[in-house]
Every structure is written in structure tokens, then in C-alpha cells.
Amino acid sequence: MHELSIATEIINIVEKEASRQHLTRVEEIGLKIGALTGVNPDALTFAFEASTGDTSLAGVVIKIEKIPVKGECRACGNAFEVQEFVFICPECGSSDLKISQGEELDIDYIAGQ
Amino acid sequence: MSKKITVEKKVLSENDRLAADIRKKLEKQKIVTLNLVSSPGSGKTSLLERTLKELGNKFNMALIAGDVQTENDADRLKRAGGKNVRPVITGGACHLDARMVTRALDEMNLKGVDILFIENVGNLVCPSSYDLGEDMKVVLMSTTEGDDKPLKYPSMFRRSSVLIINKIDLLGLSNFDIKQAEKNARTINADLKVFEISCLKETGLEAWYDWLGNQVTSKKGKK
Numbered sequence: 001m002h003e004l005s006i007a008t009e010i011i012n013i014v015e016k017e018a019s020r021q022h023l024t025r026v027e028e029i030g031l032k033i034g035a036l037t038g039v040n041p042d043a044l045t046f047a048f049e050a051s052t053g054d055t056s057l058a059g060v061v062i063k064i065e066k067i068p069v070k071g072e073c074r075a076c077g078n079a080f081e082v083q084e085f086v087f088i089c090p091e092c093g094s095s096d097l098k099i100s101q102g103e104e105l106d107i108d109y110i111a112g113q
Numbered sequence: 114m115s116k117k118i119t120v121e122k123k124v125l126s127e128n129d130r131l132a133a134d135i136r137k138k139l140e141k142q143k144i145v146t147l148n149l150v151s152s153p154g155s156g157k158t159s160l161l162e163r164t165l166k167e168l169g170n171k172f173n174m175a176l177i178a179g180d181v182q183t184e185n186d187a188d189r190l191k192r193a194g195g196k197n198v199r200p201v202i203t204g205g206a207c208h209l210d211a212r213m214v215t216r217a218l219d220e221m222n223l224k225g226v227d228i229l230f231i232e233n234v235g236n237l238v239c240p241s242s243y244d245l246g247e248d249m250k251v252v253l254m255s256t257t258e259g260d261d262k263p264l265k266y267p268s269m270f271r272r273s274s275v276l277i278i279n280k281i282d283l284l285g286l287s288n289f290d291i292k293q294a295e296k297n298a299r300t301i302n303a304d305l306k307v308f309e310i311s312c313l314k315e316t317g318l319e320a321w322y323d324w325l326g327n328q329v330t331s332k333k334g335k336k
């Protein structure tokens with residue numbers, strides 16, 4: 001369950017950012033999670049709720065944008081979404097790909113007052 | 114009035130920062146650093162025991178043995194001849210992180226070390242997110258696991274550079290299809306360097322030892 005450690009990192013970053021921005025109350029946290037990270041969005045939401053229970057972040061809404069894996073074939077230039085983790089160009093069969101997204105594990109924004 | 118503030122920060126940026134420091138330090142000392150990952154029981158410790166016995170006279174090897182609760186693996190590695198072994202107990206965490214490795218390295222003598230092996234906690238999900246400053250991840254799977262393992266844990270196989278299939282002495286005793294396992298791994302990561310080995314019967318290990326030697330040579334050759 002590394003979602004717990006990840007939730008802890010998120011809490012640390014958000015608390016720092018909130019105080020830097022003079023937010024007294026954080027209401028929403030926007031995350032971007034790429035399909036390649038192996039991080040399970042539901043488990044992360046659960047872990048976050050479990051770890052914020054008695055902190056200033058209790059009750060914060062977590063919005064997760066799931067980012068699919070996309071790549072571009074270096075052999076034929078075809079840009080496509082990598083389905084089911086098959087890292088092979090559907091046009092020409094090459095596996096020489098440039099992965100453009102899907103590795104994200106980012107805090108996109110926070111909202112509050 | 115609620116306001117929205119753009120953060121755009123990597124959740125693991127602190128880990129990545131520490132990992133970058135480790136990488137820089139080990140690169141400067143020309144130490145080949147391998148992060149070994151697998152499910153529990155695939156044979157990480159067994160492979161390191163064999164490697165210590167076979168290459169102990171040839172290379173100076175340091176080892177970090179991660180474990181959730183015990184120092185058993187570190188003890189095994191010491192018994193196998195490991196002179197520079199550091200246990201790291203994660204206290205429940207299912208992975209090593211760069212902070213744990215930084216602390217371990219601070220207490221180790223790295224002078225003259227050729228190869229640093231990091232045995233990660235037995236788990237195919239969590240360790241994939243945590244960069245430890247290694248040159249490469251080496252993923253192990255054994256023939257007693259399903260040949261669809263790569264498809265179930267794509268992130269780990271995608272982020273590894275080497276795949277070791279262990280326990281080939283047991284091939285034929287189950288419906289594990291080694292060609293299918295490799296094919297599955299290669300759909301996820303075509304660049305994987307694959308070794309088929311048995312730590313028990315000591316088969317296929319020569320190729321692994323040669324490869325390790327080549328890694329050391331090319332690292333030393335780098336200015």
C-alpha cells in the first residue's frame with residue numbers, strides 16, 4: 001500500500017503550499033495520475049481520507065484526473081494511445097516509442113480560501 | 114470566495130531530489146548500482162548469495178537489504194561472504210525510498226566499491242514509483258509465478274532494464290510458459306535484457322556474471 005506514503009507526501013506539499021499562499025482552508029486538491037504509475041486512484045483517495053482524519057485537511061475533496069498512456073512511434077511517426085500496456089505501434093509494429101504522457105503523479109492545483 | 118492555485122508539482126519530488134543526489138554521488142565514484150525488485154520469494158537474495166560467492170574475489174560489492182520487518186536477508190548475504198551489507202527495515206512500508214537509501218549510504222564505506230546491489234522489499238507495485246538513484250532496476254520473476262505476471266504489473270516491467278527469470282529447474286512442473294512470459298514482458302518493454310537462470314542448480318548464471326562484469330567495465334571507462 002504505497003498509496004499511504006504517497007498520501008503523506010501530498011499532505012506535506014499541500015500544507016506547505018497552502019501556508020505559502022495564505023490559504024486558511026483548503027477545499028479541493030486536484031491530482032493528475034498517469035496510468036503508468038501503478039498508483040490506484042481509489043486506494044489513494046481512501047488513503048488520503050484515512051490520513052487526514054484529524055488534520056486541517058480533513059474533508060478536503062480529492063479530484064483525480066487519470067492520464068492515459070500516449071506515445072509516438074519513432075519509426076513511422078504514428079501518435080497513438082497505448083492500450084492495455086502494449087508498447088507496440090499498431091501501424092508498423094515497432095516498439096521504438098517516445099512516451100509523451102502516462103507517467104504523471106502530480107499535484108495539479110489546490111483550491112480554498 | 115474560493116480561489117484556485119496552480120501547483121503543478123510532482124508528488125514524489127522530494128524523493129526524486131534525494132535520488133538525484135544519490136545518483137550523482139555514486140556516478141562520481143563509478144559504482145554500478147542495481148535495484149533488485151520482485152514479488153516475495155522470486156529469488157533476489159538467492160541470486161545475490163550466488164553472485165557474492167562467485168564474484169566476491171573479483172569485485173568489491175556493497176549491498177543494501179530492504180525488508181519490512183527482519184534482518185534475515187542481510188544475515189544471509191553476510192554468510193554468503195558479503196563484507197559490506199546494510200539492512201534497512203522499512204517498518205511496514207512496502208518499498209524502499211531514497212531517504213532510506215541516503216541514510217544507509219551515509220553509514221557505509223563506499224571506497225573502492227564496484228557494484229552496489231539494493232534488494233528492494235518484495236513487492237511488484239510500490240517500488241516502481243520510488244527512484245533510489247540506481248543505474249537500473251532488475252526485475253526478477255520465477256517459474257512458480259504466472260507467466261502473465263508482466264501484464265499484471267506493467268509499470269515495474271516497463272521501468273526495469275533487466276528481467277531475470279529464476280527457478281528454471283522447475284520448468285515443466287507447472288503450466289508456466291517461459292516463452293510466453295518473455296513475450297508478455299517484451300510487449301511492455303522491448304528493450305529488456307533477459308536472463309533465464311536457476312539459483313538452485315546454478316544454471317544460466319555465467320551470462321549474468323559476464324553482464325555484471327561488462328557493466329563495471331563500462332562504468333570505469335566513463336570519464
Ligand SMILES: Nc1nc2c(ncn2[C@@H]2O[C@H](COP(=O)(O)OP(=O)(O)O)[C@@H](O)[C@H]2O)c(=O)[nH]1
Nearest residue numbers: 153154155156157158159279280282311312313
Ligand atoms: N527450485 C528453486 N528454488 C529456488 C531457486 N532460487 C531460489 N529458490 C528458493 O526460493 C525461495 C525464496 O528465495 P529468496 O532468495 O529468499 O527470494 P527473495 O524473497 O526474492 O529474496 C527460497 O526457499 C530459495 O531457496 C531456484 O532457482 N530454484
Ligand SMILES: [Mg+2]
Nearest residue numbers: 157158186232
Ligand atoms: Mg530476499
Ligand SMILES: [Zn+2]
Nearest residue numbers: 073076089092
Ligand atoms: Zn510505427
